[in-house]
Amino acid sequence: MRATIDRLRGGEDEDQPLGLTLLVAAIAAAVVFPLSWVIVTATEVERARAIDLLTQETTRDVILNSLLLMGAVTALSILIGVPLAYLTVRTDLPFSRFWSVAVSLPLVVPSYIGAFAFVSAFGPQGEFHDLLAPLGVERLPNIYGFPGAIMVITLYTYPYVYLTTRAALLSFDTTLVEAARTLNQDRLSAFRRVTLPHIRPAVAAGSLLVALYAVSDFGTPAIMRLSVFTRQIYVEYHAFGQDYAALLSLQLLAVVLLVLALEWWVRPDDDIASDQQGAGGGEPVSLGRWRWPATLLPAAVSTLALVVPVWILGLWLVNAESGRRPSFAFEWSYALNSVTVAALAALAAAIAAVPVGYLAGRHDTPLSNLFERTTYVGFAVPGIVLGLALVYFGARANTVIGPEIYPTLALLVFAYVVRFMPQAVGSIRTSTLQVDPRLVEAARTLGDAPNRAFRRVTLPLIAPGVVAGAALVFLTTMKELPATLMLRPTGFDTLVTHIWRAQASAYFQYAAIPALLLIVISGLSMVVMLSQERMGP
Incomplete structure (x- = not known):
């Protein structure tokens, strides 16, 4: 003892x-x-049947689709989140405080709400099709499959990269960049050699969250009709294919562990710190003639991620009485x-x-x-x-x-x-x-x-x-x-189950009230959180 x-x-x-x-x-x-019950169930599957299930074409498609979706969403989230963080923290971007909040708010919108809002807006018979039909536009690009899934999940997960990168930039000693500039380094070289090593751990941390979300998201791939791990597991569960669902679950767990190991491997061993912390003491980078055009990036992202779903939900709310079905009425x-x-x-x-x-x-x-x-x-x-x-x-x-x-x-x-x-x-x-x-x-x-x-x-x-x-x-x-x-x-029944039931039956208007309730509650929490944070310049 x-x-x-x-x-x-x-x-x-x-x-x-x-x-x-x-x-x-x-x-x-x-x-x-x-989790042990998934392992037990998977090991109970006969070996020959397990090999047959794991090597069939459906499984190969599921693995490939899941990995491609995860990789594409992670890469795009970095390409959107890092520039937005730099613009709102280190530059003289107009209305930077407003944009800091606006580009963070997509995180409060559940991706499945964004998914069926985008289907309603950009689908074959969506709202944008009706608006453009008088102009001779007969058909919009197909939103289902990879294009729609990648776009929607990226729009509602890039804030993970944005927020972690922004936090790193706020704690960055800007005198290091000024020292690099005095050594005849141009702005791009100074960013690559000084700023980037400092924010790389934060970018990796945010990317990890994005990758885990993308590979584990269920609602968006299901709505976009993309066969990935989560959707196939749910289908097999309802089709009483417990053995196949368990085997797919083990494969999905293996992918998650691989992502965690990869993030651990790329994470730098040494912390990058200095005696002085905080970006507030440095002069913001002047964008010059690009100062106002630079607002197009946060404006475009915010419009797609926030204005489009709120607009669609508003239309559903207005049209909720037409063709009313009591079984889908909100309670x-x-x-x-x-x-x-x-x-x-x-x-x-x-x-x-x-x-x-x-x-x-x-x-x-x-x-x-x-x-x-x-x-x-x-x-x-x-x-x-x-x-x-x-x-x-x-x-x-x-x-x-x-x-x-x-x-x-x-x-x-x-x-x-x-x-x-x-x-x-x-x-x-x-x-x-x-x-x-x-x-x-x-x-x-x-x-x-x-x-x-x-x-x-x-x-x-x-x-x-x-x-x-x-x-x-x-x-x-x-x-x-x-x-x-x-x-x-x-x-x-809860708000999310009612939303799911309404979209599964294509009665989107009956999802408007519960979806708006979820967004409002989550949005208030995000605003409160950001109001406590020391804002950038």
Whole structure:
């Protein structure tokens, strides 16, 4: 026992609490446990059949389409996000503060809402076709397949690259660029040799998020009729092809792990820092005669990503009464269900994240770091795979345990916690690192037990981080689509399920109200977040 305690030591002066460590280990095990059911199901497939399924033409097309989609979206997101970040932070772009917010807001629009809005706008019989028909335009370019999927996912994921790159530019010491210019380096050379190495880790981090989103997105490829992993898994799930769905899920997990490994490999080993931080002290780069034309880039991106869907949703809202179908009518119970399940998920995720984030922030040991990283597995795993794993687990558990586990609200909330708890863990860990350990030591010297000292001192100080993490889980849960579709109890309709049902039946107008509600709630959160950030010049 003494050897075990020695291994759990969290520092030179303080042991890592055994009870807390065991609790965090149990939480980490619960997070990764559902994935074991996919592995078990896949290994139960007869070897010859597994080889036949994995080598058939459909599988090859799915793999190729998924990889091409991920690569194209990631590359385009870099080509859009990095220039936008540079323009809004380092140049004298007109109305840079406005554009900083405008080009960030596409992140709050769920990509599946953007997808069916673009289909309604640019489809064969879309709104733009009707507008251009009097001019003799008989047919618009086909939006389905790769073109539409790449465009839509890029428009709603490039902000990941933009925001991480912008944060790096805001912390950049601009005197380094000025020094390079004094050494007869032109502006392009100074950017390539000085600025680019500094922002490369941020670009890589944002690109990782884009790649993971692109390969795990379900709604957009389904709407755009592109056969990728997520769509094929969902089709096989509904066609009772559990063995093929499990094998595809394993392949998708392999792609996700490959992306994570690639990001780790390209990430630079050394941090690039200087004694002075912040872009605010440097003079903005003058765009000269290109100052006003440069606004065309953020204006075009913002118009496509924000104005087009809002315009389409507005048209649907106006036309919702025509051809009314009672079965698709919006009910406020959908919003109530969404808020209820999101609140339950946020509460459960915060409760589970507190011990994980506290242990990682208070005791920097390999074991605590391992448990913290393990909780991030659910966030990296696509929602369609997590949903499938929990369907397998719940269906088998129903035959062993008396009360039904699947489909229940408890299983749905558990899926949300597994998927989004890392968002709360990161916030709580950061808050814990900011707590002065001497305050806790003072409480202990006054006779408080460790648990009482945590409740009286640490918990009130990390409360803002707990609330912020819970709020982020709440907002993300509101938009989650595949796990909700697969795990929701019978008759439990939410905003996202109503949106999906309406678009699947091509009654887009009945998706207007729930879609606008989702965008407004998410948009307010983004505006509040950006208002707290130190804006660029």
